[in-house]
Amino acid sequence: MLFETRPADWxxxxxxxxxxxxxxxxxxxxxxxxxxxxxxRWFAHRLEHPNAAIAADAYAEYALAPFAxxxxxxxxxxxxxxxxxxxxxxxxxxxxxxxxxxxxxVARQRQGxxxxxxxxxxxxxxxxxxxxxxxxxxxxxxAGLLIADGAEAINNTxxxxxxxxxxxxxxxxxxxxxxxxxxxxxxTMPRHQxxxxxxxxxxxxxxxxxxxxxxxxxxxxxxxPAIVPLWDELGQDDPLxxxxxxxxxxxxxxxxxxxxxxxxxxxxxxxxAAAIAASRFPxxxxxxxx
Amino acid sequence: MLLLTGCGDRHEIxxxxxSDTKPSQRTPQAPQQATGGHSRTAGIRDIxxxxxxxxxxxxxxxxxxxxxxxxxxxxxxxxxxxxxILPSFQQTGLTQFVLVxxxxxxxxxxxxxxxxxxxxxxxxxxxxxxxxRPVAVTGVxxxxxxxxxxxxxxxxxxxxxxxxx
Numbered sequence: 001m002l003f004e005t006r007p008a009d010w011x012x013x014x015x016x017x018x019x020x021x022x023x024x025x026x027x028x029x030x031x032x033x034x035x036x037x038x039x040x041r042w043f044a045h046r047l048e049h050p051n052a053a054i055a056a057d058a059y060a061e062y063a064l065a066p067f068a069x070x071x072x073x074x075x076x077x078x079x080x081x082x083x084x085x086x087x088x089x090x091x092x093x094x095x096x097x098x099x100x101x102x103x104x105x106v107a108r109q110r111q112g113x114x115x116x117x118x119x120x121x122x123x124x125x126x127x128x129x130x131x132x133x134x135x136x137x138x139x140x141x142x143a144g145l146l147i148a149d150g151a152e153a154i155n156n157t158x159x160x161x162x163x164x165x166x167x168x169x170x171x172x173x174x175x176x177x178x179x180x181x182x183x184x185x186x187x188t189m190p191r192h193q194x195x196x197x198x199x200x201x202x203x204x205x206x207x208x209x210x211x212x213x214x215x216x217x218x219x220x221x222x223x224x225p226a227i228v229p230l231w232d233e234l235g236q237d238d239p240l241x242x243x244x245x246x247x248x249x250x251x252x253x254x255x256x257x258x259x260x261x262x263x264x265x266x267x268x269x270x271x272x273a274a275a276i277a278a279s280r281f282p283x284x285x286x287x288x289x290x
Numbered sequence: 291m292l293l294l295t296g297c298g299d300r301h302e303i304x305x306x307x308x309s310d311t312k313p314s315q316r317t318p319q320a321p322q323q324a325t326g327g328h329s330r331t332a333g334i335r336d337i338x339x340x341x342x343x344x345x346x347x348x349x350x351x352x353x354x355x356x357x358x359x360x361x362x363x364x365x366x367x368x369x370x371x372x373x374x375i376l377p378s379f380q381q382t383g384l385t386q387f388v389l390v391x392x393x394x395x396x397x398x399x400x401x402x403x404x405x406x407x408x409x410x411x412x413x414x415x416x417x418x419x420x421x422x423r424p425v426a427v428t429g430v431x432x433x434x435x436x437x438x439x440x441x442x443x444x445x446x447x448x449x450x451x452x453x454x455x
Contacts (some may be wrong), residue, residue, distance in 0.1 A: 179377070179422045216379040217420065251379040274439055279379070281388060281409060281436070281444065 018051045026057075037072035040065055044076035047095075048085065062098060067184055074105040079114035082106060083121035086141075087128065096125065097140025104144030105187070119148055127158035138170055142177035143188070151193040168206050175201060175210055182218060195220045202226055205234055212244040216251045224252060228260045246272065247279030334368045334428055339391040342447060343405045352404055352443045354433070362433075369449070370428040371408070375420050384418040386411045389427055389449070408447040409436060410454075418454035428453045 027039045046058035062070060082103045085091050103118040122144050145153035154161060159170045178198050181188035195218050201211035208230055215223045227248055235241040249257045265272045342361050376388040391406040410427055434448035
């Protein structure tokens, strides 16, 4: 290992016997998926190791692992331990997301008290008092609930995600969780449920743009009647909406999309041309430029 | 991991800088001149968004004289950089996309510094698939100012993409 890396890449790390022993006993990376899961299980017991370097390294192993490997390695995670981590304010908040995912996997894979304690911990973590509007890892907690209980779980959290008082930040976390669900349907919920829940986000002005783009990527062309009106309803005030609508219509292969574009062109051809051009690069900095 | 858990310690949330990868995962490298901390594999220089950041007041106008020498030196160089693909209208067969430092999950909506995004145009015959996971993109780095219809800069960096993993 030492002779495979260049000196410029070496970093000096203070090591005690624990860290040295950890480095010497950790298995090298493998490519076989089953072996990878076996290897990852070894790190499960070191995620919150008292030695910070060991804990960080073990966490990095999970961070780098494909989700399928993480799923297989979940058998090594202790349900009660996970549940306690989720509700322990001393745990690094950056880890909440992953522990939420893991708790969801445990709830889905196991029965009885192990499953219920993880479910309960997920809900408790979401309902916990918060010091600020942004809570790191909320997307992972929500994804964990999707893994555990599917789409219906979203309606049963303390966050009230679709209530008038819902936090826009939490709703953005939900968007992220839904994107995860789309990529991992076998572990979360059928894609039609992801699509249906994403459609609900069209009603939220601060997320409508992202929802439109996601629905295009999901090829949900049945959402067209709900999306086209947003050109006027939200597009007058939000310059990012019309490029999103235009991009959706351009991506949609159905004749109704061509007709919608033509109707919009008849009203304002320049606006449609500008929106289509802007849709080619949905740049994050676009907001700053306006 | 698949989900970003905030703008905090990126080393812990699935998008480690190339120089932070575990030593056992680094690719064996041919002897190269020391580059001050950047690894290099077969002529490809591993960089991060930290390497192309520069001082710029939010909302101020961009000009090339803001770019430090370390950024100018990357022009025309083959690099590999990790980031997130900004969601777009296509799932597969992407010939162009925007690579960003993070998925801005912590931010209250769209908005990022100019140096935190790269416009990637894939080489002919190459495409990418969208994923919420961080990806490593290799390609030739360049400065390419992209302006909107109002004349404001939308992006300043470009990458002629070769691979996306």
